[in-house]
């Protein structure tokens with residue numbers, strides 16, 4: 153969709169005139185305007201709660217995709233427990249909250265004059281800006297990956313969508329007795345337990361459909377990053393002899409014609425290769441100058457408001473944030489809520505909650521009937537950031553009850569984000 | 572909970588009462604919203620996780636205390652409940668009791 157000037161005025165209301173004349177609106181305008189970029193777990197939730205808690209705030213949500221495709225449960229698609237349809241949802245309910253949805257992509261940000269520019273050429277002014285782009289995958293960090301990805305030989309499937317469907321097809325086409333090679337990026341990366349859940353889901357599928365097959369897990373980390381007892385229990389009991397786990401085996405190169413992954417030690421050949429390169433904060437954050445940690449990879453924020461530590465009026469939520477909090481969809485929705493609450497207070501000239509409390513939970517399936525989880529409550533303390541409350545932790549073994557809660561969690565969080 | 576946390580909460584509640592933070596207690600409202608990712612938007616759940624909307628206040632408080640103490644069996648709520656102060660649990664109980 154291309155926005156012409158008239159559409160644009162409709163879309164951004166009061167802020168538009170300011171953008172066209174090049175000067176930003178101020179917090180004193182009758183209806184402050186918050187622009188949220190990215191309608192994933194973080195952004196969609198933030199837009200919804202901004203409207204719910206700040207009915208006097210105009211909210212514009214910018215997202216290029218027609219549909220929300222959920223990474224959570226996408227491993228279940230690879231295992232044949234769910235279809236692409238099951239994890240694909242529409243944005244139709246969000247406008248009911250009074251959110252203005254703009255189908256477009258932000259290509260530039262002027263954080264001084266406070267407006268964003270979109271691919272279709274529109275400028276949209278903001279009083280406060282929320283950036284929730286998720287991750288950028290550093291495809292160039294594994295030699296040969298870009299080429300192998302372009303030809304459809306090797307995918308990461310670390311953003312749910314066509315690559316998820318393609319990887320499932322490759323697994324289905326693999327002969328019994330074949331080898332699936334998957335790599336785990338060095339931390340920090342999106343969804344710490346995700347790679348190990350994926351190994352379980354593929355193993356569950358192989359066990360049913362092609363039991364002579366093998367899985368080689370090349371981990372760029374020195375050990376299983378998350379829920380180690382849960383996953384190793386599954387690998388040793390449910391999938392004994394099927395999974396070859398190799399720590400400290402970061403992929404250096406991939407070759408889509410020879411079908412090999414090269415590590416420091418070996419050329420590992422497979423019938424299906426799933427290389428997940430290292431990651432950093434979405435490019436969008438760099439446009440605002442907010443990808444500001446020492447390596448220029450992640451965004452440092454005030455964790456009680458999620459405002460950038462260096463770029464005023466710009467908030468970053470979700471996977472792009474640098475913190476001790478795990479990069480999960482569950483966490484992204486909680487960043488979104490703390491951020492929305494803080495913005496409502498800040499725009500009203502009040503003090504935000506100085507001691508927010510949030511929780512993380514990641515359920516992971518270990519088979520088609522069992523799941524486990526890791527859960528922690530984090531309490532914000534000034535000067536310390538989020539401190540983990542007592543009794544947090546992970547289940548040592550998957551079970552059927554947690555599998556039903558895992559399913560229920562997915563339905564509820566999708567509804568929470570999108571309805 | 573540590574003494575520091577209790578003090579911080581008392582200090583903040585003061586703010587809320589003096590009207591600086593507005594009539595609604597934003598601390599409670601924010602925490603309650605984070606429960607919805609599991610318990611469903613508005614506290615109305617789909618599937619196996621129980622709904623929280625409209626739960627009796629006393630029952631809610633007792634459940635959370637029993638989860639904390641481990642006297643009520645739970646797959647996950649002991650780990651959640653232990654993260655919140657008694658004052659927060661009281662406020663959350665009132666909040667969810669008020670949801671239809």
Ligand SMILES: Cc1cc2nc3c(=O)[nH]c(=O)nc-3n(C[C@H](O)[C@H](O)[C@H](O)COP(=O)(O)OP(=O)(O)OC[C@H]3O[C@@H](n4cnc5c(N)ncnc54)[C@H](O)[C@@H]3O)c2cc1C
Pocket residue numbers: 189190191192193194195214215216217222223224225226227256257258259284285286287309310311312342343346350434436469470471472479480481482483484513514515516
């Ligand atoms: C295999 C896998 C399994 C997972 N399982 C779980 C799980 O069980 N539980 C869990 O809690 N988490 C899970 N996660 C993690 C979860 O998916 C992420 O943590 C979550 O999506 C982060 O939310 P976000 O809002 O930061 O980013 P996203 O949800 O990725 O949303 C980012 C959005 O921003 C948009 N965007 C990007 N750039 C621009 C731009 N320039 N202009 C406009 N829009 C833009 C994108 O199109 C996208 O819609 C899993 C992840 C993977 C890969």
